[in-house]
Each structure stands twice: as C-alpha cells, then as structure tokens.
Amino acid sequence: MFRRLSRAPLTWVAVAALGVGAAFGLYWFQPWKVVADRQVDERLSEVDDADPTGGVAGTAPTGTAPPTVPAGTPPTDGPTAVRPVVVSRGEFVSHEHDTSGTARIVRTADGRHRLELVGLDTSNGPDLRVWLSDQPVRTGRAGWHVFDDGRRAELGRLKGNRGDQAYAVPAGTDLAELTSVTIWCQRFAVSFGAASLVPAG
Secondary structure: OHHHHHHHHHHHHHHHHHHHHHHHHHHHHOHHHHHOOOEEEOOOOOOOOOOOOOOOOOOOOOOOOOOOOOOOOOOOOOOOOOOOEEEEEEEOEEOOOOOEEEEEEEEOOOOOEEEEEEEEEOOOOOOEEEEEEOOOOOOHHHHOOOOOOOOEEEEEEOOOOEEEEEEEOOOOOOOOOOOEEEEEEOOOOEEEEEEEOEEOO
8 A cells, every 4th residue: 555655656757757857848849730721812022024124124134223212202103203223132041941932132113122022832830930031052961050140130030921922121131141031940959951042134
C-alpha cells in the first residue's frame, strides 16, 4: 500500500510534465497551419506588363527620374499622368517549403514604394514575416538560412500564404541594396521561399 501511494505523486508529475510539453510543442510548431491556408486578395497596382518600363503608357522611360508628385496627390488624366511603375521584380524559388509567385517593387503615383506579392503560393506556418534583404537568393538548402546574415528591412507579418498582397516600403529604405525578398519564418530562422528583385526595363 505504501509503495502504491508513494508512486502516485510521481505519476501525476510525469503526466503534468507531458501535458506541458505537448502544449508547448503545439504552440511552438502550430502544426494545424500546415493544412490551414489563408487566402488574401488585395487590390494591386494597375501596371501594364507589355510596357518595357514595367509601368503603363505615359510613365517615365527607364533611367529617367519620374515626375515629382507631392505625397497624397492623385494621378491626373491624360498622356502625362503619373502612374504606378514596376521598379524591380522576380519569381519566387522554393526553400524550406514549396513557394511560387511573383514579387515586385512598385513606385506608386505619389512617389512611394511598396512590395507586391502576385499569386503567392507557399505553406502557412508560425511567425512568418516579409523581409527585404541584401542577401543573394540561392537555390536549395544553401539558401534557407542566409537572410538574417546581412542587412534587411521587415515589412510586416505575412498576411496570407496564398493570393495577392501589398506591403508598404518604409521611406528611406535603400532599394538599390536590398535586392531580394524572403518569406521568413522568424521562429525557426528559415526562409520558406525567396525572390531576387531584378530592375525592370
């Protein structure tokens, strides 16, 4: 009888420890996100892919400065209208998870910049962020962990693992140096997928 009673507290301690461990594992890995897609369909900039500048008819040619427009000024009608221009773009390659879609930096009509993810398709996961980075995009496992090695600018949490979405690029961001974008899993320090941003034109 004494032996049975003495073992009971140890059993409860073991059960409690297993329960805490399981709860922590579920929180940390969040396995349900692997099968729970989040679709986002935001309105993207209206750009004409047929235009070699990556913008629309009437935009400034590649290599020339765009017209200066005060922030908040809407574009006007006519052939001299200031319209969105694709500055750079690239296709996603897969890293830790299969990832596809297009990333593009767009200069908007008011002179600001934003990153647009077009037709993104990747896996869901815990603590996913969108980073601009100065690291080159490498294929295979060699590219999984490099994006926290250099300079980067975080644009926010990933809004959804599928669909079209846009992220404001903070003023003063050096887009000449930050030439790649990654879907970065902060919790496990790994890239789900990344794209090189190549100048348009």
